[in-house]
Amino acid sequence: MPAVTETLETVQSVTDSGYKWGFETDIEMEFAPKGLNEDIVRFISAKKNEPAWLLEWRLKAYALWQKMEEPTWAAVKYPPIDYQDAYYYAAPVQKVKPKSLDEVDPELLRTYAKLGIPLKEQAILAGVEGAGDSPSDSGRMPIAVDAVFDSVSVATSYKERLAKEGIIFCAISEAVQEYPDLVRQYLGTVVPQGDNFYAALNSAVFTDGSFVYIPKGVRCPMELSTYFRINAKSTGQFERTLIIAEEGSHVSYLEGCTAPMRDENQLHAAVVELVALDDATIKYSTVQNWYPGDAEGRGGIYNFVTKRAQCRGRRSKVSWTQVETGSAITWKYPSCVLLGDDSVGEFYSVAITNNWQQADTGTKMIHVGKRTSSTIVSKGISAGQGQNTYRGLVRVAPTASGARNFTQCDSLLIGDRCGAHTVPYIENRCMTAKVEHEATTSRIAEDQLFYCRQRGLTQEDAVGLIVNGFCREVLKELPMEFAVEAQKLLQISLEGSVG
Amino acid sequence: MSLVIENLSAAVDGKPILNGITLAIPAGEIHAVMGPNGSGKSTLSYVLAGRDGYEVTGGAATFEGRDILAMEPEERAAAGLFLAFQYPVELPGVGNALFLRTALNAIRKHRGEPELDAMQFLKVARERMRTLNMTDEMLRRGVNVGFSGGEKKRNEVLQMALLQPRLAILDETDSGLDIDALKIVADGVNALRGPSFSALVITHYQRLLNYIVPDRVHVLLDGRIATSGGPELAQRLEAEGYATIQAEAA
Numbered sequence: 045m046p047a048v049t050e051t052l053e054t055v056q057s058v059t060d061s062g063y064k065w066g067f068e069t070d071i072e073m074e075f076a077p078k079g080l081n082e083d084i085v086r087f088i089s090a091k092k093n094e095p096a097w098l099l100e101w102r103l104k105a106y107a108l109w110q111k112m113e114e115p116t117w118a119a120v121k122y123p124p125i126d127y128q129d130a131y132y133y134a135a136p137v138q139k140v141k142p143k144s145l146d147e148v149d150p151e152l153l154r155t156y157a158k159l160g161i162p163l164k165e166q167a168i169l170a171g172v173e174g175a176g177d178s179p180s181d182s183g184r185m186p187i188a189v190d191a192v193f194d195s196v197s198v199a200t201s202y203k204e205r206l207a208k209e210g211i212i213f214c215a216i217s218e219a220v221q222e223y224p225d226l227v228r229q230y231l232g233t234v235v236p237q238g239d240n241f242y243a244a245l246n247s248a249v250f251t252d253g254s255f256v257y258i259p260k261g262v263r264c265p266m267e268l269s270t271y272f273r274i275n276a277k278s279t280g281q282f283e284r285t286l287i288i289a290e291e292g293s294h295v296s297y298l299e300g301c302t303a304p305m306r307d308e309n310q311l312h313a314a315v316v317e318l319v320a321l322d323d324a325t326i327k328y329s330t331v332q333n334w335y336p337g338d339a340e341g342r343g344g345i346y347n348f349v350t351k352r353a354q355c356r357g358r359r360s361k362v363s364w365t366q367v368e369t370g371s372a373i374t375w376k377y378p379s380c381v382l383l384g385d386d387s388v389g390e391f392y393s394v395a396i397t398n399n400w401q402q403a404d405t406g407t408k409m410i411h412v413g414k415r416t417s418s419t420i421v422s423k424g425i426s427a428g429q430g431q432n433t434y435r436g437l438v439r440v441a442p443t444a445s446g447a448r449n450f451t452q453c454d455s456l457l458i459g460d461r462c463g464a465h466t467v468p469y470i471e472n473r474c475m476t477a478k479v480e481h482e483a484t485t486s487r488i489a490e491d492q493l494f495y496c497r498q499r500g501l502t503q504e505d506a507v508g509l510i511v512n513g514f515c516r517e518v519l520k521e522l523p524m525e526f527a528v529e530a531q532k533l534l535q536i537s538l539e540g541s542v543g
Numbered sequence: 544m545s546l547v548i549e550n551l552s553a554a555v556d557g558k559p560i561l562n563g564i565t566l567a568i569p570a571g572e573i574h575a576v577m578g579p580n581g582s583g584k585s586t587l588s589y590v591l592a593g594r595d596g597y598e599v600t601g602g603a604a605t606f607e608g609r610d611i612l613a614m615e616p617e618e619r620a621a622a623g624l625f626l627a628f629q630y631p632v633e634l635p636g637v638g639n640a641l642f643l644r645t646a647l648n649a650i651r652k653h654r655g656e657p658e659l660d661a662m663q664f665l666k667v668a669r670e671r672m673r674t675l676n677m678t679d680e681m682l683r684r685g686v687n688v689g690f691s692g693g694e695k696k697r698n699e700v701l702q703m704a705l706l707q708p709r710l711a712i713l714d715e716t717d718s719g720l721d722i723d724a725l726k727i728v729a730d731g732v733n734a735l736r737g738p739s740f741s742a743l744v745i746t747h748y749q750r751l752l753n754y755i756v757p758d759r760v761h762v763l764l765d766g767r768i769a770t771s772g773g774p775e776l777a778q779r780l781e782a783e784g785y786a787t788i789q790a791e792a793a
């Protein structure tokens with residue numbers, strides 16, 4: 045079929061250069077010396093002007109990490125990582141606070157513009173004085189944004205407006221200075237320093253991330269969003285996010301991530317901790333679009349992330365929604381520990397692996413409290429030579445009487461060189477619990493593609509439409525603006541996957 | 544001339560199905576192709592629409608003077624060719640409204656017309672649906688998912704009404720339909736009738752042709768046109784069956 049070959053070629057050229065976030069910002073950076081040792085940990089802590097307890101906390105993590113081994117149980121393959129051959133601290137050089145956009149490093153502004161952050165938020169992010177005080181343009185629902193550039197949070201928008209409600213939304217390094225008691229009370233209580241290899245590494249060298257605190261009874265009036273960007277070469281990003289939702293509060297938090305295109309693999313090992321108290325709700329949405337590597341599998345981000353929520357309170361609820369389109373390797377299991385009676389955990393996931401991408405992702409739902417319930421909806425899409433594994437644990441403790449879980453895992457295969465794997469672990473120690481698991485594997489059928497094309501859709505549009513349909517249950521969980529972005533991303537990620 | 548097929552042969556999995564079909568439909572005319580099971584009716588429709596796996600082994604086909612066999616399926620659609628499927632395909636999770644709008648905008652783009660946003664589309668869709676006696680509910684459902692046989696066919700007619708093709712191929716659209724659904728299909732085709740619209744109505748039975756009166760009737764046997772005639776040929780087939788024609792052709 046010459047026509048198909050032609051499509052393939054066109055698409056390959058698109059894929060090779062199709063990652064539009066692959067640019068690099070040329071900006072003055074400050075680095076710590078390459079490599080990792082106790083001095084580097086001290087260096088980072090000193091840079092951040094941290095209190096002694098936090099330095100001790102980091103050093104303990106470093107000591108634990110040194111004794112730990114990299115996990116090998118995930119269905120992913122990669123050459124050994126040389127942890128001494130990377131920078132653990134890289135930050136844009138801080139200048140005096142600019143008075144207007146004209147004084148801001150134009151390279152930084154250009155980066156924000158390319159990342160699609162609106163001008164108003166750009167001004168705020170760039171730290172222009174007073175930029176966050178007036179309402180956003182065009183009546184659009186404002187989104188409070190925290191931008192993390194390599195190792196530091198460069199700015200947070202709408203801080204003052206949120207403060208009126210008693211909401212704290214800032215860089216975690218800032219929270220350490222401003223709200224040390226809160227940070228100390230919660231940091232590491234959901235993901236302890238020694239939880240796993242990457243969490244320990246993160247605990248030792250984490251550089252920045254977001255901190256969110258929603259006081260009792262407050263519904264956060266806007267979406268909170270953090271934008272993570274790896275820019276510098278040979279740099280790992282180790283961000284740490286901590287969200288605390290007090291009794292009866294409600295918050296929706298979004299994170300987006302991109303990185304320049306490079307031939308080398310870069311490590312991103314984040315830790316996210318969520319705490320929901322009585323009747324609190326946290327909705328955490330991720331659109332992960334780290335550079336996935338090129339069509340031959342060169343470069344790309346290793347995304348080794350530990351995300352966990354504790355539903356400590358009664359009737360508390362945590363909902364994870366993730367759209368994972370990027371990264372060379374994704375190792376990620378956003379989890380819920382359902383401690384409070386009647387607490388609810390949800391996990392909605394779309395993971396795409398195209399070309400040589402590998403994903404081993406899923407969730408853990410740990411039922412401890414009575415009548416706790418969890419829902420897992422996982423949609424895995426494999427194309428090219430991509431390998432996609434759903435790995436999920438549903439554990440019901442003897443205490444969790446009346447607990448319920450429903451799991452649905454659907455895999456969609458595109459082409460005949462990719463793989464989909466489903467590895468569900470179910471450990472039920474409670475007689476009155478009900479655990480359900482459904483799984484399907486399907487292909488995009490030739491007749492579906494032909495039907496769409498006969499109606500005038502191109503092959504790529506047809507694939508995009510069918511894949512979006514396949515993911516609909518997950519995409520509808522995303523906040524509106526993110527959902528549109530995610531749909532486009534799904535299509536871009538799969539360009540060239542059919543032929 | 545709208546559609547000109549000359550000595551067209553095609554094979555599926557290396558097995559010859561069409562063995563030299565010659566057929567011409569002048570602009571504004573509706574032709575029926577009738578034939579028993581296995582005579583090549585569906586293959587003819589798929590070859591004209593460009594489905595993968597239907598290999599053209601000889602002959603030619605042009606639509607409004609353009610060689611359609613060299614075109615991608617979506618290019619044929621953009622040129623104005625529409626195939627109403629015998630078995631419309633289900634697209635789970637894809638909303639019918641989104642699908643119809645995406646399709647309509649793809650075609651409009653090719654025609655150099657501006658794309659319609661969701662509101663504009665809804666207005667156009669509702670107008671068309673009114674004439675077809677359909678309700679909005681159809682738009683809210685997934686594409687053909689959970690549709691009855693009749694609903695699927697009505698959805699095909701709705702798509703045709705929206706896309707306004709210049710050549711419609713109906714592949715046994717009447718099969719499995721009750722008389723009310725049959726009338727809706729016929730109304731959909733008759734509404735498009737005009738000097739620049741042609742149709743190829745493929746059917747096993749004569750009864751659809753009571754509602755869509757064809758200008759010409761062709762009988763397909765063993766991948767060839769065995770005989771052609773006016774609407775009365777369909778009546779004769781209904782009365783005598785294909786055996787007589789087969790015997791005459793032999």
